[in-house]
Amino acid sequence: MGKIFEAVTRFLTADDWPIKQIGDDLAYSVTCQGQNGEWACVAEAIEEKNIFVFYSACPVEAPEEVRPRVAELLTRINYGRLIGNFEMDYEDGHIRFRTSIDITGHEIKPFMISQLVYANVQTMDQYLPAIKKVIEEEDVYPVIAMVQVE
Amino acid sequence: MDTVPNSKTSIMEVVVDFFTEKEWSFTRSEERSAVYASFHGADFSWDCYARIYEEAQRLVFYSIPQVTIPEDKRLPVAEYFTRANYGLPIGNFELDLDDGEVRYKTSIDVEEDRLTRALLNHIIYANIVTVDKYLPGLMAVVYGDVSPAEAVAQVEESSGD
Numbered sequence: 001m002g003k004i005f006e007a008v009t010r011f012l013t014a015d016d017w018p019i020k021q022i023g024d025d026l027a028y029s030v031t032c033q034g035q036n037g038e039w040a041c042v043a044e045a046i047e048e049k050n051i052f053v054f055y056s057a058c059p060v061e062a063p064e065e066v067r068p069r070v071a072e073l074l075t076r077i078n079y080g081r082l083i084g085n086f087e088m089d090y091e092d093g094h095i096r097f098r099t100s101i102d103i104t105g106h107e108i109k110p111f112m113i114s115q116l117v118y119a120n121v122q123t124m125d126q127y128l129p130a131i132k133k134v135i136e137e138e139d140v141y142p143v144i145a146m147v148q149v150e
Numbered sequence: 151m152d153t154v155p156n157s158k159t160s161i162m163e164v165v166v167d168f169f170t171e172k173e174w175s176f177t178r179s180e181e182r183s184a185v186y187a188s189f190h191g192a193d194f195s196w197d198c199y200a201r202i203y204e205e206a207q208r209l210v211f212y213s214i215p216q217v218t219i220p221e222d223k224r225l226p227v228a229e230y231f232t233r234a235n236y237g238l239p240i241g242n243f244e245l246d247l248d249d250g251e252v253r254y255k256t257s258i259d260v261e262e263d264r265l266t267r268a269l270l271n272h273i274i275y276a277n278i279v280t281v282d283k284y285l286p287g288l289m290a291v292v293y294g295d296v297s298p299a300e301a302v303a304q305v306e307e308s309s310g311d
Contacts, residue, residue, distance in 0.1 A: 051239050068225060075228040075245050078235075082203075082210050082257055085242035087235045090299065101258065102240050102276060105268030115259045143247075 002026060002047035004108050011113045012043060019043070032056065034125030041121065050104040054116050055096045056124035058131055062093035066135055070095065073134045073142035077127055083119045086127070095131060097124045126150075161202045161209050164265045168274070189213065191282040198278070209265060210257040211273050213281040215288070219250035223292050227252070230291045230298035234284050234305075240276040243284070252288070254281045283309055 001009075005026040012019050012028060019028040027044040039059045045052055062070040067090060074086040074095070084099035099116040101108075130145040162178070165185050169176040176187040185200045196215045203209070219227050224247050231243035231252075241256035256277040258269060287301035296304070 046239065049239065053239060068229065071228050071232040072225060072247065074232060076247055078242060079244045079246050081255075082208060083259065085235060085255075087237075087242070088232050089236050090229070090233050098242075100240055102272040103269070104272055106266055109263055111262040112259075115261070 002045055004045035004047055004050070004052050004103070007108045007110070008043050008045055008052060008113055011110050012117075014110075015114075032121050032124075034121060034128070036125050036128045039124060039128075041117075043117070049102070051100060051102050052108060052113065052116065053098060053100040054120050055098050056120050058095035058097075058124065058128065060095075060132055060135055062088060062095060062135055064093065066138070067093060069134050069138075069142055070131065073130060073146060076143055076146050077130070081123075083115075084123060097127075159264065161204055161207070161260070161265050164267070164270055165200045165202065165209070168267060168270050189278050191278070191285075194282065194285050196281065196285075198274075206259070207261040207265075208257065208259045209270070209273065210255060211277050213254040213277050215252055215281065215285055217252060217288070217292065219245065219252060219292060221250065224250060226291050226298050227288065230288060230301055233298055233302040234287070238280065240272070241280060 017030050019030045022029050026047060027042055030041050032039055032041050037059055040057045042055045042057065067088065070088060074088055078085045084097055086095065086097050088095045097120055099120040101112055101116060126149055130149045133140050133145045134142050162183070166178055169185065169187055174187045176185055178185050183202045183204065187198045189196055189198050194215065196213055198211065198213050201210045201212070224245065227245055228247065231245055235242045241254060244253050244255055254277055256273045258273055284305055287305040290296035290301045291298055
């Protein structure tokens with residue numbers, strides 16, 4: 001077990017997250033319940049690159065015809081965000097929010113994991129209604145959907 | 151009465167020491183809490199700046215390529231960046247859809263710790279390496295009429311991804 005994965009395990013366990021390891025991967029999946037919905041999260045230790053990544057996976061996917069509008073929305077949301085970013089797989093419409101850190105030459109500390117995890121889930125919770133709106137309502141401007149949740 | 155020395159170096163000083171040691175040409179602005187520099191890659195040069203939030207103990211580092219995206223190319227660039235961002239481990243491309251400014255952002259919070267040279271090194275080099283890699287694709291989308299999907303594929307293929 002690598003150092004990052006050990007630290008992530010200790011933190012998530014101590015913080016009472018109901019984690020499940022993903023097969024033999026150095027990664028956990030966990031369900032997060034926010035004010036605006038429920039979604040899956042993944043906490044992954046990429047030991048060979050000394051990177052910890054946390055993803056919130058959006059519970060709705062973008063159908064092909066709305067991906068340009070969703071890309072516009074995510075681009076608008078991402079501009080000016082100080083920590084993390086939304087991303088979308090153009091091939092299948094999966095949307096997620098990523099926070100991560102490279103700790104090469106440094107020790108990963110609990111507060112680093114905490115900041116990445118909580119900034120992540122709070123951001124997904126905030127913008128989830130905007131993402132759903134743009135996917136479900138074809139006459140909504142992405143900028144309006146974004147402003148309505150900010 | 152003896153004062154307890156502040157053993158935590160400010161983020162500004164860590165950034166300034168880093169650029170000094172690496173012999174980057176830079177300008178420091180206490181008023182804006184920022185350090186401005188330029189980077190010269192193999193084929194492109196661009197501006198960079200480190201924006202420091204001392205109270206929040208946060209550093210955000212931006213690379214700003216010297217290109218303003220014309221209005222009719224902003225949605226293709228939004229697609230290019232969306233495709234590029236997916237799977238990047240650290241940082242992300244940003245596009246201001248209102249004025250066409252592009253930048254790449256990496257950032258870190260060090261609230262209960264201090265910003266070490268090692269952490270700063272990764273924030274900066276992950277940033278400039280990624281920009282250097284994806285800039286040719288950006289130019290191809292803006293000036294070469296290459297589709298965003300093709301531009302990302304070309305960039306990632308040429309770097310062995």
